[in-house]
Amino acid sequence: MATASAPFAALEPLLRRHHGRADALIEVLHGAQQCYGHLSDPLLRHVAARLQLPLSRVKGTASFYHLFRFQPPARHRCVVCTGTACQIQGAPALVAAMEEGLGLKLGARRGDGWASLSEVRCLGTCSDAPLVQIDDSIGRQQTVAGLRRWLQELEP
Amino acid sequence: MTGLRCCASAGCLARGSGALMGVLETAISRGELGDQIQLRPVGCLGPCSQGPLLALDPDGDLYAGVDPQDAETLVAALARRLHQSSDQATPLEWAPARGERLDLRAPFFQRQRRIVLEHCGLIDPTDLEQAIAVGAYGQLERVLQSWSPEQVVTELQRSGLRGRGGAGYPTGLKWATVARMPGARKVVVCNADEGDPGAFMDRAVLEGDPHRVLEGMAIAAYAVGADHGFIYIRAEYELAIERLRLAIEQAVDRGRLGAALFGTGFGFTLELRVGAGAYVCGEETALIASIEGKRGTPRPRPPYPAELGVGGRPTLINNVETFANVAPILREGADWFAAIGTAGSSGTKVFSLTGHVRRGGLVEVPMGTSLATVVLEMGEGSPHGSAVKAVQTGGPSGGCVPADRLDTRLDYESLQSLGTIMGSGGMVVLDQNTDMVALAAYFMAFCREESCGKCVPCRAGTVQLHGLLEKILAGQASQADLDQLETLGAMVMDTSLCGLGQSAPKPMLSTLRYFRGDYLARLGAP
Ligand SMILES: Cc1cc2nc3c(=O)[nH]c(=O)nc-3n(C[C@H](O)[C@H](O)[C@H](O)COP(=O)(O)O)c2cc1C
Ligand code: SF4
Ligand code: FES
Numbered sequence A: 001m002a003t004a005s006a007p008f009a010a011l012e013p014l015l016r017r018h019h020g021r022a023d024a025l026i027e028v029l030h031g032a033q034q035c036y037g038h039l040s041d042p043l044l045r046h047v048a049a050r051l052q053l054p055l056s057r058v059k060g061t062a063s064f065y066h067l068f069r070f071q072p073p074a075r076h077r078c079v080v081c082t083g084t085a086c087q088i089q090g091a092p093a094l095v096a097a098m099e100e101g102l103g104l105k106l107g108a109r110r111g112d113g114w115a116s117l118s119e120v121r122c123l124g125t126c127s128d129a130p131l132v133q134i135d136d137s138i139g140r141q142q143t144v145a146g147l148r149r150w151l152q153e154l155e156p
Numbered sequence B: 001m002t003g004l005r006c007c008a009s010a011g012c013l014a015r016g017s018g019a020l021m022g023v024l025e026t027a028i029s030r031g032e033l034g035d036q037i038q039l040r041p042v043g044c045l046g047p048c049s050q051g052p053l054l055a056l057d058p059d060g061d062l063y064a065g066v067d068p069q070d071a072e073t074l075v076a077a078l079a080r081r082l083h084q085s086s087d088q089a090t091p092l093e094w095a096p097a098r099g100e101r102l103d104l105r106a107p108f109f110q111r112q113r114r115i116v117l118e119h120c121g122l123i124d125p126t127d128l129e130q131a132i133a134v135g136a137y138g139q140l141e142r143v144l145q146s147w148s149p150e151q152v153v154t155e156l157q158r159s160g161l162r163g164r165g166g167a168g169y170p171t172g173l174k175w176a177t178v179a180r181m182p183g184a185r186k187v188v189v190c191n192a193d194e195g196d197p198g199a200f201m202d203r204a205v206l207e208g209d210p211h212r213v214l215e216g217m218a219i220a221a222y223a224v225g226a227d228h229g230f231i232y233i234r235a236e237y238e239l240a241i242e243r244l245r246l247a248i249e250q251a252v253d254r255g256r257l258g259a260a261l262f263g264t265g266f267g268f269t270l271e272l273r274v275g276a277g278a279y280v281c282g283e284e285t286a287l288i289a290s291i292e293g294k295r296g297t298p299r300p301r302p303p304y305p306a307e308l309g310v311g312g313r314p315t316l317i318n319n320v321e322t323f324a325n326v327a328p329i330l331r332e333g334a335d336w337f338a339a340i341g342t343a344g345s346s347g348t349k350v351f352s353l354t355g356h357v358r359r360g361g362l363v364e365v366p367m368g369t370s371l372a373t374v375v376l377e378m379g380e381g382s383p384h385g386s387a388v389k390a391v392q393t394g395g396p397s398g399g400c401v402p403a404d405r406l407d408t409r410l411d412y413e414s415l416q417s418l419g420t421i422m423g424s425g426g427m428v429v430l431d432q433n434t435d436m437v438a439l440a441a442y443f444m445a446f447c448r449e450e451s452c453g454k455c456v457p458c459r460a461g462t463v464q465l466h467g468l469l470e471k472i473l474a475g476q477a478s479q480a481d482l483d484q485l486e487t488l489g490a491m492v493m494d495t496s497l498c499g500l501g502q503s504a505p506k507p508m509l510s511t512l513r514y515f516r517g518d519y520l521a522r523l524g525a526p
């Protein structure tokens, strides 16, 4: 039985709510990522043990889904929406500007964890296409020039 | 009573409607007008491209692009009118300095017929009492007390409702199949994965009127003999998830969900399952695997979910909008519903209109409305100086309708005959500058990335097809490459296991059909 001082104690309420049921694996992984920022190896082991699942099953499932991270999030998370509405209204140029400004390829994260660049397939507010998101701010009807300035202002 | 409805759906929130609400609230309480002006946050009002939107009751005037300063002067003007007379017909001496009053006689509004969205934009989606006041759970109560499950199924069958998730399978027939399955513990699943990039109909329904969907699911559960349900929703829809969680909680507290509903022996419990970013999980067998906490890979059908679904139990899966149609069908009757739309496609369809269009947003029109009406009249065509080249429907599983075929009616069969599909309702307008080969390559890249890799035609085929499209884009392809594109495309369609692979070549084949010139112009090699 885990106690308050046990590792990953913050996950206990969620595990209890799902009665340690294996079919709650994805819910538990969501919760784990929310609490701890990413799914580290020890965290995945802990989840496997608590849900009585083989570690391979837990890792196999987690790696199938795009939203699960196995590394801590970068300090600046830069995202370009490449949903259809954004794509036809300038997303490719925004991706290029991001790649140039960050010195990163799409899908990459800088080794020192300063920034990452990824895409999302529709943020759901297509009327403001094209959109980018940097950390918690959204750039609507984003221009390339505006994005360049924005990137220059990112803290090193 | 004087009322202000402020759009609090994701589109307008991103454009500052949260701040607008705050200013209105403060101004109302400062003027001690809380008893006379009712302020409510509501779901999507429609013309999202002009947000943030504010509606003024009792007349329903709609204002676009209203800013906080406008909000201050508006409340002041309302206060003046309230002091002068109790007559709401007295003209309001106010005009927004920045925003504009929208002309409700415009086709964008006049051509709509809101059934699914009838209460979206009217009620506060976080307030169950407001939903109940406009009839939420009334049809559930009525069928539980005086209808047999068979009667409900028959009514749905007679209505002609077809699934709004893409394939258009007759809903009543699906319900009848699940109802016939043995076993007392069946499952009802709502597919809220809405993975097509550029589509936000389901999100708007869930954000604007969540109880409508819960009621539809509960009625379905009664009809097919289920006692438990899941809503599978994509993780990106944070606001919709939050509103659904709250709605479920409220419905349970008020005895609209749970055991022994309305004093009958029928009970229905509901759980939310949040996806984790895999497009293929919208496919029903993959979705079931994902609900069970596994990798979301599709499996061959049969057995269909009706026989073998969540946890091995008979399972009914319908789309958000399908469930949202249930209560009005029962309230107004199957004949009423069947009379709307066309013979083969009854009712309405919600579309998210985006892309190169002047007026974008959420529209609900009767089935059978022409694409020209939606895109050229309601959407007012492409922005100045450009012309519509094509309209994309059905996302990565659909295709393009060229401008000279915009007289096509929006029903399942007409769209299919053009090589596209109704899909779930994403409608992206493309102007004359759109590169159709690049668009085809874009959708193919999407399918390549989202392929689960289980079967070879899809896993390897999408990689090859994408490679060929890139080669054409680079001006290095020959006629032989183009021929291979078509042969390989046909093969992937015919031999893939699930709908993702089976329709992955569709956007490409459809652009080849109508815009072959765009391809030929790029052939470089001999
Ligand atoms: C790759 C793929 C993705 C799908 N995505 C969705 C989706 O996001 N939402 C949805 O309702 N149906 C989606 N479907 C269709 C579902 O498999 C299923 O047909 C539908 O949910 C049934 O509900 P309906 O009969 O009410 O339309 C998808 C199908 C495929 C093949
Ligand atoms: S068609 Fe594609 S997505 Fe579907 S099962 Fe095969 S590999 Fe997976
Ligand atoms: S396509 Fe970018 S927000 Fe929808």
Ligand code: FES
Pocket: B007, B008, B009, B010, B011, B012, B013, B043, B044, B045, B046, B047, B048, B051, B053, B361, B362
């Ligand atoms: S989101 Fe406000 S009108 Fe659509």
